[in-house]
Amino acid sequence: MKLSTKIQEMNYSPIRKFNSYAAAASEQGKKIYKLNIGQPDIITPTVFFEAIRNFDEKVLEYGESIGNIELREGIVKYFKNVGVECTKDELIITNGGSEALLFIFLALLNEGDEALMAEPFYSNYHSLIKAAGGSIAPIPTIAEEGYAYASKEKLEAALTDKTKVMCVVNPSNPTGTLLTEEEVRTVIDFAIEHDLWLVVDEVYREFIYDGQEMSSFAHYPEIEDRLIVVDSISKRFASCGARIGYIMTKNEELHGNIMKLAQSKLCCPTLEQVGAAALYGLEANYFDETREEYKRRRDAICEELSKIEGAVFRKPGGAFYVMVKLPVDNAEDFLMFLLTEFDVDGETIMYAPASGFYQTEGCGINEVRLAYVLKEEDLRRAMQILKLGIEAYNKKKANK
Amino acid sequence: MKLSTKIQEMNYSPIRKFNSYAAAASEQGKKIYKLNIGQPDIITPTVFFEAIRNFDEKVLEYGESIGNIELREGIVKYFKNVGVECTKDELIITNGGSEALLFIFLALLNEGDEALMAEPFYSNYHSLIKAAGGSIAPIPTIAEEGYAYASKEKLEAALTDKTKVMCVVNPSNPTGTLLTEEEVRTVIDFAIEHDLWLVVDEVYREFIYDGQEMSSFAHYPEIEDRLIVVDSISKRFASCGARIGYIMTKNEELHGNIMKLAQSKLCCPTLEQVGAAALYGLEANYFDETREEYKRRRDAICEELSKIEGAVFRKPGGAFYVMVKLPVDNAEDFLMFLLTEFDVDGETIMYAPASGFYQTEGCGINEVRLAYVLKEEDLRRAMQILKLGIEAYNKKKANK
Numbered sequence: 071m072k073l074s075t076k077i078q079e080m081n082y083s084p085i086r087k088f089n090s091y092a093a094a095a096s097e098q099g100k101k102i103y104k105l106n107i108g109q110p111d112i113i114t115p116t117v118f119f120e121a122i123r124n125f126d127e128k129v130l131e132y133g134e135s136i137g138n139i140e141l142r143e144g145i146v147k148y149f150k151n152v153g154v155e156c157t158k159d160e161l162i163i164t165n166g167g168s169e170a171l172l173f174i175f176l177a178l179l180n181e182g183d184e185a186l187m188a189e190p191f192y193s194n195y196h197s198l199i200k201a202a203g204g205s206i207a208p209i210p211t212i213a214e215e216g217y218a219y220a221s222k223e224k225l226e227a228a229l230t231d232k233t234k235v236m237c238v239v240n241p242s243n244p245t246g247t248l249l250t251e252e253e254v255r256t257v258i259d260f261a262i263e264h265d266l267w268l269v270v271d272e273v274y275r276e277f278i279y280d281g282q283e284m285s286s287f288a289h290y291p292e293i294e295d296r297l298i299v300v301d302s303i304s305k306r307f308a309s310c311g312a313r314i315g316y317i318m319t320k321n322e323e324l325h326g327n328i329m330k331l332a333q334s335k336l337c338c339p340t341l342e343q344v345g346a347a348a349l350y351g352l353e354a355n356y357f358d359e360t361r362e363e364y365k366r367r368r369d370a371i372c373e374e375l376s377k378i379e380g381a382v383f384r385k386p387g388g389a390f391y392v393m394v395k396l397p398v399d400n401a402e403d404f405l406m407f408l409l410t411e412f413d414v415d416g417e418t419i420m421y422a423p424a425s426g427f428y429q430t431e432g433c434g435i436n437e438v439r440l441a442y443v444l445k446e447e448d449l450r451r452a453m454q455i456l457k458l459g460i461e462a463y464n465k466k467k468a469n470k
Numbered sequence: 471m472k473l474s475t476k477i478q479e480m481n482y483s484p485i486r487k488f489n490s491y492a493a494a495a496s497e498q499g500k501k502i503y504k505l506n507i508g509q510p511d512i513i514t515p516t517v518f519f520e521a522i523r524n525f526d527e528k529v530l531e532y533g534e535s536i537g538n539i540e541l542r543e544g545i546v547k548y549f550k551n552v553g554v555e556c557t558k559d560e561l562i563i564t565n566g567g568s569e570a571l572l573f574i575f576l577a578l579l580n581e582g583d584e585a586l587m588a589e590p591f592y593s594n595y596h597s598l599i600k601a602a603g604g605s606i607a608p609i610p611t612i613a614e615e616g617y618a619y620a621s622k623e624k625l626e627a628a629l630t631d632k633t634k635v636m637c638v639v640n641p642s643n644p645t646g647t648l649l650t651e652e653e654v655r656t657v658i659d660f661a662i663e664h665d666l667w668l669v670v671d672e673v674y675r676e677f678i679y680d681g682q683e684m685s686s687f688a689h690y691p692e693i694e695d696r697l698i699v700v701d702s703i704s705k706r707f708a709s710c711g712a713r714i715g716y717i718m719t720k721n722e723e724l725h726g727n728i729m730k731l732a733q734s735k736l737c738c739p740t741l742e743q744v745g746a747a748a749l750y751g752l753e754a755n756y757f758d759e760t761r762e763e764y765k766r767r768r769d770a771i772c773e774e775l776s777k778i779e780g781a782v783f784r785k786p787g788g789a790f791y792v793m794v795k796l797p798v799d800n801a802e803d804f805l806m807f808l809l810t811e812f813d814v815d816g817e818t819i820m821y822a823p824a825s826g827f828y829q830t831e832g833c834g835i836n837e838v839r840l841a842y843v844l845k846e847e848d849l850r851r852a853m854q855i856l857k858l859g860i861e862a863y864n865k866k867k868a869n870k
Contacts, residue, residue, distance in 0.1 A: 071667055071696055072634075073727055074602070077577040083733035086535065107532070114530040122741065123523050130514040130711040132507070135486065165565045165713075168735040176601050177477040181581055197734035201576050202474070203603060234472075265471055296471055311530040311740030313565075327473055333483035334597035335568040339742050340711030341522065 080200045084193050084426020091409040092420055102409075103419040103444060103452035108243065108390065110443040112308035112360055121348035122341050130340055135332040137163025137316065138343035144350025145301075145316060151354050152275065154288040154299075160320050162328055163338050167273050167302035167315035171198045173331045174298055174317065177324060178235055178267055179204035185235040186228055186266070188219035190393065190427035190434060192243045207233055208429050213395045213437065216384040217245040220253035225260045236261050238287070239271040241278060244427050244439040245393045246386020248278060251285045258293050268293055271300040273315075274389035276357040279365045282387055294320045305390070307349040308360070314338065314346040364390050367442040367449055374453030378460065392440050393424060398463055401425065401438045407463050419452045419459070480600045484593050484826020491809040492820050502809075503819040503844060503852035508643065508790065510843040512708035512760055521748035522741050530740055535732040537563025537716065538743035544750025545701075545716060551754050552675065554688040554699075560720050562728055563738050567673050567702035567715035571598045573731045574698055574717065577724060578635055578667055579604035585635040586628055586666070588619035590793065590827035590834055592643045607633055608829050613795045613837065616784040617645040620653035625660045636661050638687070639671040641678060644827050644839040645793045646768075646786020648678060651685045658693055668693055673702040673715075674789035676757040679765045682787055694720045705790075707749040708760070714738065714746040764790050767842040767849055774853030778860065793824060795837045798863055801825065805838075807863050819852045819859070 085107055092102055136142070142158035149156050164170040171194070179185070181203040187195060189208035199206055209228040211217040219225075225236075238257060241248040249257070261268045270287040278284050288299050302315035319325050371392060372385045380397030398404040401423040408418050424437035442449055485507055492502055536542070542558035549556050564570040571594070579585070581603040587595060589608035599606055609628040611617040619625075625636075638657060641648040649657070661668045670687040678684050688699050702715035719725050771792060772785045780797030798804040801823040808818050824837035842849055 071665055073724065074576065074578055074580050074583075076580075077727045077730065080727075080730040080734070082730055083535070086733055109532050111529060113528045118530070119525070125519070128513045129511060130518070130709050132509050132710045135483070165569075165739075166735060169565075172735070176474065178474055180474050180476075181603070183474075194734045194736075197730060201731065201734065203581070267471055309530050310532045311737070313735075313737065313739045324473065327477045327480075330477065330480040330482055330597060331601065333486055334480070334594045334601070335566060335572070335713075336594075337711070337713070339565075339713045339739050341741060341745075342739050345741075 076200050076203055080197045081193065081426070085422045087426070088405055088409065088420065091406065095409050095418065099416065100413055101417045103417070103448055103455065105440045105442070105444070105452060106420045106422045108305060108441045108443060109310055110305065110308050110390070111445065112363070114308050115349060115352060115356070117348040117352065118307070118309060118312070118345040122345045125341060125344055133337040133340050133343065135329065135337050137161065137338060138340070138347060141343045141347040141350065144347050148350050149288070149318070152284070152286060154286055156318050156320070160318055160325065162317045162325065162332050163343060164315045164317060165338055166304060166313040167271065167300050168194060168198065170300045170315045170317045171195070171271070172201060173328050174269055174300070175199050175202035175204060176331060177328050182232060183234045184230060184232040185237050186225070186233050187237040188217065188242070189429060190217070190244055190424055192239060193426045195237060196429065206429055210430065213382050213384070213393060217242070217247045217393065220249055220256050222256055222260065225257070229264060233264065233266060235267045235269055237269045237271070241274045241386070241388025243274065243389055244391050244422070244424065246389045246391045248282060248387030249285065254285045254287065258287070258290055261293060261296060266296065267298065268296050269298050269300065273300065273302040273305055276306055277361060277364050277390055278388040279361070279368060280387070288318070296321070298324065303346050303349055309346070309349065312342045312345060314342050364442070366446055367444070368392070370446045371440060371442045371449045371453060374450050378453070378457045390442050392442065393437055394440060395437045396460060398436055398460060399467065401436050404459070404463050407466070408459050412459050412462055414455045414458055417451070417455060419455050476600050476603055480597045481593065481826070485822045487826070488805055488809065488820065491806065495809050495818065499816065500813055501817045503817070503848055503855065505840045505842070505844070505852060506820045506822045508705060508841045508843060509710055510705070510708050510790070511845065512763070514708050515749060515752060515756070517748040517752065518707070518709060518712070518745040522745045525741060525744055533737040533740050533743065535729065535737050537561065537738060538740070538747060541743045541747040541750065544747050548750050549688070549718070552684070552686060554686055556718050556720070560718055560725065562717045562725065562732050563743060564715045564717060565738055566704060566713040567671065567700050568594060568598065570700045570715045570717045571595070571671070572601060573728050574669055574700070575599050575602035575604060576731060577728050582632060583634045584630060584632040585637050586625065586633050587637040588617065588642070589829060590617070590644055590824055592639060593826045595637060596829060606829055610830065613782050613784070613793060617642070617647045617793065620649055620656050622656055622660065625657070629664060633664065633666060635667045635669055637669045637671070641674045641786070641788025643674065643789055644791050644822070644824070646789045646791045648682060648787030649685065654685045654687065658687070658690055661693060661696060666696065667698065668696050669698050669700065671700040673700065673705055676706055677761060677764050677790055678788040679761070679768060680787070688718070696721070698724065703746050703749055709746070709749065712742045712745060714742050764842070766846055767844070768792070770846045771840060771842045771849045771853060774850050778853070778857050790842050792840050792842065793837055794840060796860060798836055798860060799867065801836050801838045804859070804863050807866070808859050812859050812862055814855045814858055817851070817855060819855050
């Protein structure tokens, strides 16, 4: 009675790994500023709940495997607003962006196939690619270069004869890096030249700052046959608990085959789709306010971080994460210290240690991902606690 | 740019395959009695909707990957009522029973591994096992023997050195067959003797008729280390569109590893879990009424079926399906006839052709699965239409 090789090679979530220590600290009355998980404190638009409250069918029936038609029509309109043409038949609604990725990798990867991806990467990519029998071929990046990866040299250096897919998260989780139009062009040329599938995760599309323009991969017709866009309402509409994501692809063969998986799980939840359809009915200016709010938070967290001597980071162009190299020997060890030994007037902080975002042994040991998902004053306070924590931790280490 | 071998080997749902023809017939004003899908017309308990309407958090947050604690506690109580002892930490909430199965097979099967299973089987098992890289080793059964399979001889004849898992759906979808206690014992001894994982799908547990007792595999402590129970609220509480299922296993290593998959998809929808928790708060006698209703339906459909000359079937002991061998040459061809050429006063019927429930080439060609999920009078009317349809179809065939 053995387990499968693939499940044994999967990792536990590095983001959720310290949850039990945090729970214990909370139980002891400690207040924890949670910057470890992309769970914003932004209020979910009330139309979501209203639409669900107004649902008046007596029988909660199975829906269509491809997804609720009103929701798909809403997404088509949304895409049109951001310059992406697609039809409702090119979409498949999934249980969050995570299921979208699982289905895509199951549909594309054979055992031993590789997916090219910038490292550090959102750790679930590792899990979901492993679950499909594949593995990540990492493109190394460094904090000092703002985690840039989209150059011909870097991409080709990571390519092997096993590479079948190129994965892009833009703007990036965990680094917040936004590709320039030139970099997007480089990735496109590379995917065409080496005949790769291009999986593009644009769930943070609306969170881009400083007036930069988002160059969606779906704007380029020359790759429409190899492109698979992953999207989700979780961050976009502060609806993480709804678990509604979707796949968009114009490749009919791929769409048809992913539908086999969609049929095998029958359908997505009916009520959540009703709520999600209502979200896509919001005016486009809904995003302006949240974008402004995240920008203020980004600026605040970066300002406070710059007061920490030895911290290395770049102001991120998008999403709501910032990766920081901290002046500590080990970010996991330091996090345990913060949760179990340290507080400032009963308060401490939590982050995601970055080693879980690296596959390459020994990388990211003293890096952390901070999700700026709290109010500005909370973020400032959290960074002040971080600064004091570093001092206390390093003093303790020096005294040993 | 190729697709994975596993996705290419997966099938489209045979249950949903004829939906477009049914939609076209409906558009032309035809009324269709839909016996093709296990979508009951039973009303979803109002507590489900009420609990969701009363949800008053402002931010719809991620939940725990293992599942909502109130829901898990409700399931523990439910299990206790049916004689199964488990703790909330032995459960994992999933997006329906389908995701539970996908996760289990991903955790157990390597490429080439086989899962033993009685044929005909619920077609999604084929898809979900394929998605994990495995395949089904079918145990052949026949209508004339009531699709019985749980004998030492039959089980051993299907065993190979690739067999890693034994799957049981009890009572069965699609056949409605309920295992006797002796048969359960046979399966248990077989699994122990050959050191197999035992995946037991008991989602129809509450739908057992004629005063028979359900012998859950979870009643036998000697297999608790190899047992994985799959369960769901879809049928039990007429909540198909909620997509809430779960896994129960006392094998800590397996539970821990499946949690990697649960973490990779973050969590199940928050609201649906709130509704499901309320369902598990219903009194145990909730099931008495639905069970009585399904029994009446089963008796009605069987009575009408017995008036069709040449139809071969056994009165099913559980679930809400009956498999019937019809006096036609081809059940798929006949279904197309029913949907596109035939009606009785503007009405026709739809069923699931059984060939999709068989893996062995040429099996089930003239068999169908009828889901008795409609009201008694509708079922009787549907069976009368079926009878007339068979006559018309065979007359048309004879005239060719």
